[in-house]
Structure formats: structure tokens, C-alpha cells
Amino acid sequence: MISKLYLIQRISILFVFVIGLIFFTGCGGSTEDDVTCTEATWYKDADGDGSGNMLESLVACEQPTGYVSNSNDKNDQDSSTIEEGTDDTGDTGDTGDTTDDNCVTSTADNDMAVLACKFYNDASLTVVVNDNTIKITSTSEPDHKSMYYATSNSLYQAYDNTANDPDFKKNPNTIGAMNYTFTIPRFPTSASNKKATGFGAMGVSLNSVVFYNQVAAPGDDILEELHTFDQYAGHPTNTGSYHYHIEPTWLTELKGSDTFLGFLLDGFPVYGPYENDVEITNDDLDDYHGHTGVTADFPAGIYHYHITTDFPWINGDGYYGTAGTVTQ
Ligand SMILES: [Zn+2]
Ligand SMILES: [Zn+2]
Numbered sequence: 001m002i003s004k005l006y007l008i009q010r011i012s013i014l015f016v017f018v019i020g021l022i023f024f025t026g027c028g029g030s031t032e033d034d035v036t037c038t039e040a041t042w043y044k045d046a047d048g049d050g051s052g053n054m055l056e057s058l059v060a061c062e063q064p065t066g067y068v069s070n071s072n073d074k075n076d077q078d079s080s081t082i083e084e085g086t087d088d089t090g091d092t093g094d095t096g097d098t099t100d101d102n103c104v105t106s107t108a109d110n111d112m113a114v115l116a117c118k119f120y121n122d123a124s125l126t127v128v129v130n131d132n133t134i135k136i137t138s139t140s141e142p143d144h145k146s147m148y149y150a151t152s153n154s155l156y157q158a159y160d161n162t163a164n165d166p167d168f169k170k171n172p173n174t175i176g177a178m179n180y181t182f183t184i185p186r187f188p189t190s191a192s193n194k195k196a197t198g199f200g201a202m203g204v205s206l207n208s209v210v211f212y213n214q215v216a217a218p219g220d221d222i223l224e225e226l227h228t229f230d231q232y233a234g235h236p237t238n239t240g241s242y243h244y245h246i247e248p249t250w251l252t253e254l255k256g257s258d259t260f261l262g263f264l265l266d267g268f269p270v271y272g273p274y275e276n277d278v279e280i281t282n283d284d285l286d287d288y289h290g291h292t293g294v295t296a297d298f299p300a301g302i303y304h305y306h307i308t309t310d311f312p313w314i315n316g317d318g319y320y321g322t323a324g325t326v327t328q
Pocket of ligand 2 (some may be wrong): 293
């Protein structure tokens, strides 16, 4: 009895060795359990971006958790390429976005990759974290209702604010799908030569809608334009680009008034109008509309912008850091 068991053990060890040999030599084969099983090589996808690491593989019939069939990822081991915006489920505009997939922990005090998972409107944006940049594509189509959606759109909702604002009026534009690509610094630092923000998108918010600065298009007056804002304080240009100049009330209602709401083009984060239950005013902020301090996401402290109730709302005299690029 003992010798038989010993023999079985020896045969098992031999079998494992043979399987290992088959795997090592790259030959296909089948396991002892199921002759119809087709083995394949699976590559470890440590950073969850759908691309595997060619240096870490195993052979199995079924796809193991955390492995993929390709070996395209050259950066897998350091998790430097992270895609967000493709695999959150059910989090378009809901409040239950607890998945927070692909958020990374980082040892760098100013690594904006820790915020990549906060962007949630997957239908309208993608976020990719690269070694030194964060790339965000955005259609700038809000996930909330708006009187500026075409009436055929399920997010169209009529709105009339004349009870509160006698000068309220809808502008003649309609929200369209934009094609923004932001490439912003992943590790932002203060610029020695501060540059002004330009007309057009100066940043992007959690739901893909872009931030505009406190200046209206040439020939228009921003204080007049305020009367055209919709039920969530945004409006579209005549090319269909929906944007926020002031607090995006949908996001502060959804995520909180003291939370991270998006990036400006220089990579520094934008937070809501509250901090530690106290409303931030312009007096608390520098000329660029930010300050350095601890936030929920950066316990070691970080420079960050705040949105305030009063003009200039999101940004002041320009970018605190060196702006990345935005194409449309
Ligand atoms: Zn505007
Ligand atoms: Zn602050």
C-alpha cells in the first residue's frame, strides 16, 4: 500500500515535470483531466489595462484571473499605463461609484495618477495614465439633463429660470460631441513663468465636461452669458462645446462640495468650494485661484485650485504650473 502510494506520487511528479516541459518548449497539448481542453499561454496583467506582461506567463485552458491572452504591455511591472473609463459598470451619473477601479497608490507626493479613477462618465471620456503624463479624451457631453441637449436626446430637459433670474434666456446652441484630447503633466510642478489661460478648454471635469475660464468669447460679456446657463450651470458654444465657467453643481451635488472635480491643463487638481466644512473665498486663494495644502487625496499637501462662488470662479490669472496641451 505504501509503495503504491509512493509510486503514484512519483508518477504525479513526473507528470508535472512533463507538463512543465511541454509549456517550456512551447508545444500545445492537453491535460490529463480533459482531452478536449486546449491550452493557451496567459500573460499577467498586473496593472489591469488589458495588456499582459510577456515576462510573466502561465499555461492554462481557462483564462486565469489577472491574466490576458496578449503580451503587449511593456510597462506592466511598474503599472505605469492605466486605462480608466472602459470598465466601470453602472456608474454613469450614479452615486454608487464605489468601484474606483484603476486608482493607483503612489509614493510621489504630486502623482495625479491617484485621481485617475475619479473620472466616471465612461460614455464620454477615457483616461490613460502614462509615465509622465495623463491623457484624457473627452466629448464634453454631460451625464446630466440639460435644456441644451437636442429634444430627441434622453437627457434633454426643458428649463426656465426666469422666476429666479429675470434675465434668464436660452442661447441658440445645442450640445454636440466634441473630440478633446488633453495631455497634462502627471507630476505637476510650479512654473517659474506663469502663463494665462486661453479661450476654450482650460481643463476637464470628472464627467468629461470641459472647464472654461472667466472670460467670454471675444465680443461677448461673461456676465451676460451667466443668464444662459442651464439647470446645472453650463452652456454650449455655437460649435456645440458644452462647458462650465462656474461651479458644476451636478458634480458637487453628486460627489460633494469639497471633493476633487477635475484637472486644469497644468495637471493641478480642482476642488469644490468647501474645505473642512468651511466655504473657500477668493481671499483664501492666490492670484491663480489656488493654494497649497492637504486634501483628501494628498495627505502630504498639494497645490490645488478651488472653485468659488464669486468671480473668477475657477481660475484667476493663469496656470500655476506648466500647461500641457489640448487638441480638438
Ligand atoms: Zn461659455
Ligand atoms: Zn484647499
